[in-house]
Amino acid sequence: MKDILGSEDVIWDLTSLYRDTGDDNIKKDIENIKDKITLFSKYRNKLNAISPGEFLNAVITLEEIYQKTSRIRSFAYLNFTTQSNNPEASAFLQSIEEISSQFQKELLFFELEWAGMEDEAANPLLENVVLGRYRHYLEKLRKFRPHQLIEAEEKILAEISPVGAGNWNKLFEKVLSVIKFGEAGRTEEEVLSDLNNPDRLIRIKSVREFTVGLKSQEHILTHIFNTILADKMIMDRLRRFPDWVSSMNLDNEIDEKIVSALVEAVKSRYDIPRRYYRLKKELLGYNELFDYDRYCPLPFSREKKITWDKGQEMVLNAYEDFSPEMMEIALKFFDGRWIHAPVMQGKRGGAFSDPVTPDVHPYVMLNYSGNNRDVQTLAHELGHGVHQYLAGKQGYLNSRTPLIMAETASVFGEMLVFRSQLDRAAGRDEKLSLLCNKLEEIFATVFRQIAMNRFEDAIHKERRNKGELSAARFGELWIYTQKEMFGDSVTLTGDYSIWWSYVPHFLEAPGYVYAYAFGELLVLSLYKMFMEEGKSFVPRYLDLLALGGNGSPEQLLADFGLRLDDPAFWYEGLDIIDKMLKEAEELAR
Numbered sequence: 001m002k003d004i005l006g007s008e009d010v011i012w013d014l015t016s017l018y019r020d021t022g023d024d025n026i027k028k029d030i031e032n033i034k035d036k037i038t039l040f041s042k043y044r045n046k047l048n049a050i051s052p053g054e055f056l057n058a059v060i061t062l063e064e065i066y067q068k069t070s071r072i073r074s075f076a077y078l079n080f081t082t083q084s085n086n087p088e089a090s091a092f093l094q095s096i097e098e099i100s101s102q103f104q105k106e107l108l109f110f111e112l113e114w115a116g117m118e119d120e121a122a123n124p125l126l127e128n129v130v131l132g133r134y135r136h137y138l139e140k141l142r143k144f145r146p147h148q149l150i151e152a153e154e155k156i157l158a159e160i161s162p163v164g165a166g167n168w169n170k171l172f173e174k175v176l177s178v179i180k181f182g183e184a185g186r187t188e189e190e191v192l193s194d195l196n197n198p199d200r201l202i203r204i205k206s207v208r209e210f211t212v213g214l215k216s217q218e219h220i221l222t223h224i225f226n227t228i229l230a231d232k233m234i235m236d237r238l239r240r241f242p243d244w245v246s247s248m249n250l251d252n253e254i255d256e257k258i259v260s261a262l263v264e265a266v267k268s269r270y271d272i273p274r275r276y277y278r279l280k281k282e283l284l285g286y287n288e289l290f291d292y293d294r295y296c297p298l299p300f301s302r303e304k305k306i307t308w309d310k311g312q313e314m315v316l317n318a319y320e321d322f323s324p325e326m327m328e329i330a331l332k333f334f335d336g337r338w339i340h341a342p343v344m345q346g347k348r349g350g351a352f353s354d355p356v357t358p359d360v361h362p363y364v365m366l367n368y369s370g371n372n373r374d375v376q377t378l379a380h381e382l383g384h385g386v387h388q389y390l391a392g393k394q395g396y397l398n399s400r401t402p403l404i405m406a407e408t409a410s411v412f413g414e415m416l417v418f419r420s421q422l423d424r425a426a427g428r429d430e431k432l433s434l435l436c437n438k439l440e441e442i443f444a445t446v447f448r449q450i451a452m453n454r455f456e457d458a459i460h461k462e463r464r465n466k467g468e469l470s471a472a473r474f475g476e477l478w479i480y481t482q483k484e485m486f487g488d489s490v491t492l493t494g495d496y497s498i499w500w501s502y503v504p505h506f507l508e509a510p511g512y513v514y515a516y517a518f519g520e521l522l523v524l525s526l527y528k529m530f531m532e533e534g535k536s537f538v539p540r541y542l543d544l545l546a547l548g549g550n551g552s553p554e555q556l557l558a559d560f561g562l563r564l565d566d567p568a569f570w571y572e573g574l575d576i577i578d579k580m581l582k583e584a585e586e587l588a589r
Contacts, residue, residue: 007308007368010341016360017075021092026075029068030099036065037106047113048121052128059134059397062110067357067396069100074356078363080170084177085346090170098162105158108151114138115145136550137397143250147239165231169507172224173348175217176502180345182209188349188502189367195295196303196371207292211495214502221501222471228507229463244460248511252402253552258564259514265570266450266517270485272574273443276581277489279588280436289489291496295373298436300429305370308341315379318420319386319413322530323538329389330382333364338385341368350504351377353384353410358392358399372437376414383413391548398550403512405553407519408526409545411445415527432587435580442520442577449516451485456506456513474500521573525562528576 018026043050043058050058076096080089114122122142126135148154181191186209194206214221232244241247249256281289283298297303306314312334320327333339338361340347351366362385368374387409391399401408418438425431458477462469469477475497483492505512530537540559547556554564563569 005305005308005368005370007341007370010308010339010368011337012078012340012363012365013337014075014078014363016336017071017078017356021076021079021088026072029072033065033068033103036061037103040065040107040110044109045113047110048117052125052130055125056130056134058110059131059138062107063395063397065103065107067359069103070396071357071360072096073100074354074363078354078365081173081365082340082344082347084170084173084348090174093170094162094167097166101158101161104161105155108154108158111141111144112148112151112154115142115148117142133395134397136552136555140253143253147241147247147250149238153238165228165507168224168227168231169504172221172504172507175220175224176504177346177348179213179217181213182206187343187345187347187367188213189343189369192349193369193371195292196297196373198297198299198301200293200296203292203296207493207495211498214498218471218498218501222469222474224507225459225474225501226463226468228510229460229469232460232510233464244464245457245511248403248509252404252515254402254404255565261565261567262514262518262521262570263450263453265567265574266446267454267484269574269578270447270487272578272581273447273485274487274489276436276439276443276584277486279581279585281489283436283588288491290491291493294490295440298433301433302430303372303433306372306375307370308368311368311370311375311378314375314420315382315413315417318379318416319382321420322416323542325542326386329386332361332389333382333385336361338362339364339366341366343367343369349502351381353381353388355388355391355399358394358396361392362388373441376417376441379413379417380410383410386413387545387548390542390546393546394548394550399548401549401556402553403509403515404518405549405556407515408522411516411519411523412526412541414441415523428587432584435584435587439577439580439584442580445520446517446574446577447485449513451481452503452506453511453514453517454484455481455500456510459506460510471498471501521570522557522562524573524576525569526560528572529560 040058040061047055047058073096076093080086080093083089125131126138131138149157176188179188180186181188182205188210191206191210191213194202197203197206236244236247239247241250243256245259246256249259277289277294280293280298281287284293284296285299286293316327316330319330340363347367348365349367351364353362353364355362364381364385366374366377366381368378384406387401387406388399391401393399418434418441422431422434422438425434455478458481459469459474462473462477478500479492479497482496486492500506526541530541544556544559557564
């Protein structure tokens with residue numbers, strides 16, 4: 001299959017970072033960072049007294065240290081993700097994380113002193129034109145003031161961080177990557193790709209194999225989840241965060257009322273996915289739709305395997321129709337070998353784009369199996385990549401966008417490819433098939449992510465109020481929150497009750513998943529503007545991406561006149577989804 005797809009040789013070239021794990025430049029860079037940290041220590045207990053120019057020098061030096069450290073860490077992580085069953089790759093990543101934690105321990109004083117500085121001393125620095133480039137970064141640091149500990153305590157946390165939640169995440173990746181599903185010993189990505197198979201018996205078989213594989217590691221996965229839930233509980237208690245999601249909201253620079261409005265708006269329109277799945281049941285001619293039927297192609301769908309070259313062409317053409325500049329940046333990922341695409345044993349599942357550092361370039365990881373969803377995933381991750389590439393102009397400290405804005409370009413990229421396909425569709429069947437595929441992707445991004453947010457909310461609260469959860473209890477809460485979305489439109493089987501255990505987002509970034517819904521509904525509004533305004537919209541959109549994280553979400557979106565605190569904003573995006581479903585219902589008739 002891989003030979004037919006042409007993705008087997010799409011292997012990234014990490015030499016832009018380092019030649020290999022034995023590269024002497026890694027040791028040289030580590031020593032260089034140590035020297036810079038030693039010199040940086042001269043600012044300890046001096047931030048109150050130095051001039052704006054000297055303060056700027058301190059921030060620039062800090063940025064250089066963080067950037068070089070991030071470069072080494074990215075190399076170690078990228079090297080690990082495609083061979084997480086390799087002990088040497090794992091050991092190298094662990095050693096780099098331990099070294100990084102030592103660096104962080106020595107740099108803590110800056111953030112603590114700056115955040116703790118009285119407003120009378122800090123405000124003149126923030127308002128000084130010399131520090132204008134870093135104003136937002138410095139303002140954001142001060143917002144964490146109520147949640148910081150004293151330096152000795154922060155140093156202890158930094159010291160033990162290599163064996164904390166991050167290490168449990170690494171164990172999670174190792175466990176998932178070594179499970180061999182079914183008699184054929186397939187990977188996670190290979191077995192899940194069968195959920196798109198038109199043969200119901202094959203779908204049922206894939207669900208059984210995946211469930212059996214997860215069950216074989218149920219005790220370990222349950223322990224990992226409980227440990228990370230407890231770690232989060234303890235950290236939130238130490239840092240005085242009122243709720244499990246408060247730290248994520250603060251990092252996203254978003255008011256909790258906005259998140260609540262988003263969640264409640266999406267829940268209030270659970271009727272949309274329920275209507276769709278009832279429609280799909282009719283189109284398939286089934287008496288009952290089960291969880292393993294959700295992604296199966298429609299009977300008139302002519303979806304075939306899409307080769308890597310064809311998928312690349314589809315994405316680049318759609319990007320070019322919107323913006324030649326955007327296409328040129330995306331092309332760099334293919335020409336520069338910044339992508340790792342094949343499905344292979346030991347490689348982690350899913351997909352991501354790592355921004356690495358502005359002085360290098362992002363890298364994209366996929367598991368490309370040749371279906372239409374994989375093309376959309378390619379468009380999604382390249383959207384991240386283009387965003388990260390443009391944001392690099394802001395420098396390391398300002399290039400990282402809040403998570404809720406990080407999905408903007410990725411989801412927009414998917415929309416461009418979908419609209420390109422829809423415009424070229426010939427006949428009712430092809431249009432309906434494309435619409436249904438897109439609706440299912442939107443449901444996965446909006447409604448399913450909010451259902452998963454409700455699952456997260458439930459497990460964090462139960463861990464805090466009642467103690468450790470059993471695997472069965474995780475399953476009960478998972479089914480309850482999923483059933484809340486599906487209603488009676490989809491029958492959830494007993495096998496599905498363990499499928500909470502393979503979702504990495506719950507562990508890597510607790511509270512993250514609502515960012516997907518945020519990003520999708522935001523993009524629907526932005527895409528509507530593009531359709532109304534035409535090409536004049538493009539430079540404003542690219543300017544938004546180029547701002548990176550140099551502003552809060554509301555500041556970044558100010559030019560578009562969007563009010564995130566207005567419930568009508570969220571309902572506008574949901575109404576667009578409703579209209580797409582009505583279009584599908586009309587075509588079905």
